[in-house]
Amino acid sequence: MADEKLTQIYIMGKAYDVPVGVTIMDAMEYAGYRFIRGAGCRSGFCGACGTVYRKAGEYRLEFVLACQEMVEEGMHLTQLPFTPAPRSDYVLNELDPRENVLLQHYPEIARCVSCNTCTKACPQEIEVMDYIQAALRGDVAKVAELSFDCIACGLCAMRCPADIKHYHVGQMGRRLHSIANSPMPDHLTERIAQLEGGTFDNEMNALAGASLDDLKTKYAERVIEKAVTEEVTT
């Protein structure tokens, strides 16, 4: 489009003119890149497109998702195609949540110097250092709460001077918290027992064999349950 407003950015050091008002990902494709790595869900959930950039004249690095962040004039950017972060295997139901399991599996978290570089590298605005500090104390509930929005893009792990693998710690912490502090609701167990005991078999068989008219009538006669306002646990 001849009248499209363009702005200049630098993709891995090379200057390109790209449209104003598009994401970094769209701008890179406009420039002629076709992603193999560096593009996943394209919606901010998968962490494939972690991007590091600086602005012209600035020395500080910024950390964003290419699929969400808009280009700005003078951006100097590159993507993080992969993070070689080692991960500790475990069998969830063999862990004792009362022990400091996270420290056992990731002893390097004790090297945290509270520099907060990880937090500053997070494109999801997560308080990363805080959840590592919680992990150090064995507080898996806090780890789960603070790390919840993590999409495992790897930027934190690549920036940490102590080589901590934050997102692996967070993932393990969340599963531990779920097992330790969030028990299976009784109504679920009861419903499964009912299913296994055949409570609904007759009803289901009847529906399976019902005529189309019958089904349409039943559907039209459904009473829609009224929605309620409820308080969620934190």
Next chain:
Amino acid sequence: MSELTYFPGCSLKDNAKRFEDTAFFVMERLEMPLRELETWNCCGTVYSLTADDLMHHVASVRNFVRTQETGSEELVTLCAMCYNTLSRVAGRINADEEERTKINAFMDREPDYGGTIRVRHVLQVLRDSVGWERLAEGATRPLFGLKVAAYYGCTLVRPRETGIDDMERPTVMADALEAVGAEPVVFPFEAECCGTYQIVDEPHLALEQSGRILQSAALAGADVVVTACPLCQHNLEQAAESLAADVEEIRDIKVVYFTELLAAALGADEGSMTPVVRELITSRVTAEGGA
């Protein structure tokens, strides 16, 4: 001809080249030539020798920033080691605007630390904000007859600038327990080192230190030694356990946190006490009237 391994340094390759060139000439002549290290890097110059350890304090300063965010003007702590660290950092950073500016700049996109947070230990709060009289009034279960050795360890009372009491003859912990009816005993090792982290790699050193402290307290007639530091507590407990068989005096002596006794005195439920504290309360505390 014997060669010497030579480190040039940055200037010698640049503006002081003639210094190096002539030195090479001289040493060749004297048959002790200089052979440059194949790979070398800047030595760090004198800067690397400075005591500028400012960045190490980020951890403490961030806690002060968090304190600021709550609107509070002071941060109170219980662990003697944390007290020591936080109060010394606060002392330094609060007093020096230039250092404060530097560390704020390093922390960059975080709220600036204003330099006004005060750090106190709970014992200071008890002494200066609660007062012994009010503490005494709260003692519904006075610890009459209980002989207590208040053990301060190193970090509460040193260095002088941040110590919560006189480091030669501290009394604040003893005063607190006396306020609730206990009978403090004086013993010479009340501010001597427990052996600290030596308990990990050279345990015999720590056990020796801690053993001496327990023995001294026991000889002074103490039923119990009270501490204000998790590491001191751990080391004294370890010493009590491993030396009890060999050292008669310390066979019966107990070690608890000072707050455990205060809690007992202020009416804590027996169910919330450890067996050690419960035993002290039931067997060593007398029903009425101590000094």
Next chain:
Amino acid sequence: MTGPEFAGLKDGYPDHMRASIAKVEATRARRLKEGTLAPMSAEARAEILENWHPDYKADQKREVAVGPSKGARMPHEVADLLEAYPAVDPSTIDLSKPDLDVSILILGGGGAASVAALHAVEEGIAPSDILMVTKLRHGDCNSVMAQGGIQAADREPDSPAIHYLDVLGGGHYTNKPELVRALVEDGPRMIEWHERLGVLYDKLNDGTYLEAHGGGTSRMRMHSAKDYTGLEIMRVLKDEVLNVGIPTIEFAPAIDLLLDEAGNTAGAVLFNLETEEQVVVRARATVLATGGFGRLHIQGFETSNHYGATADGLVMAYRAGAGLIDMDSVQYHPTGVAYPAAILGQLATEKLRNQGAEPVDSEGESFVYPLEPRDVESAAIIRQCYGEDRGVETPSGIRGVWLDTPMIDEIHGPGTLKSRLAAMWMMWHRHGIDITKDPALVFPTLHYQNGGVEIDAEGRTAIPGLFAGGEVAGGVHGKNRLMGNSLLDYNVFGRRAGISAARWAKEQASSGSSGLSLKHVEDYVEELKSAGVGTDRTAPMILPDYRREVVIARRLDAL
């Protein structure tokens, strides 16, 4: 938010959109008081679909000219892929020497693939005997970006029978009954499995699940993890796949299935995206879990789908002889982002509506019951924009309607939106818009493949040894899927496909393996030629190409 592109915006919106927002604010109190409009009657639903739903435009579809479902109507974009020539070049592959040999080959790296893999292990296949291959990374999929929730009838006032009815009605009664039955009966057990794996579903203070409505549901049975439900489940599944040690090869999509001389599925040819090599994998059983087709941009729609959603599995299975079902039905999610243009088409979860955000037009009036089934809701929004001319026009020319998101905190209390819809808040926040204060603009986006490769209740396809589950498979949802049933679908049928694959693989172990063959691909090529399909299109597409024409025109294959 600095820079020329933000000039003239007030809290993210230009003036003319602010004028419309003012009208939304003016009616909010009244709308909150009056409650939502009532659901449509069946007749009204039929009418709006007929006239306004993109699926009902006859000229956007054609009958596919070849293959096991020859004559079936489907969008041109899908037919184009089925009427295309293979990328694989049999003359360059030595099928007698497979590079890899496994019990179970799982094609896909998303939810269904992971569930299938884990259950194959539980069914007794050694992890090292399984191989997951995926086009992008393990976890780059549609499953990871599902937001609002997963359905399961586990509450006392609910039952599988009620769930069954909701699914069937939403699907226009065209669903395969045995698949729907499996879906709803397995629901609670899949939730239980998730609990044991440590998935963190939102719970109330009393420990029970926080469950909500979706479009077309008659009971609240949507389990959520904020609006990161898909992410939360997927990352736990991936974590468990890693713990169990199931091998995965990333960036190596399959480009054609292999059959053996007996006509059983015998593995696949992979294409290493990075080295561009063809890799031959022999497998006793193959699970197709390749997901959806949003990146075909049907009818030019933007899509909510991930980068690799290009119907590859459909193409491969079709060539091997698997029939397709309900390919004439495409789901458009009613609420894709319509503004700002930078994130056009990205998903805005139905949960916004089930938490109280009403669709509202440019004049500030509500115009539809917020939780109609998706096809109806989409049609209503399209009609409001283009029939009633009460859409809000954006600077890029896109029209949309408002979702009145500030209603959420009004109804549930301050802080609700930011905590329950954290991802949505963040998505618009990055563009200077605070959806707790201002409404958000939405328009339907291409979202889900309602149909697919036909399966039975055990996840079996028409081809022996080929199993399928998840979005690639069809028959579960009929002509329209309900919210929360696709996460359920990939769990239920991923599990069933994995178990069936494991059982089949064990049986195959005792019989000898006969030679690998691509003859079915050669036969397909013959059929294409006989049908007069003359094209240089190849399939599968593997990845969309968003480079500009001018860039592609200047390309040279010189390396």
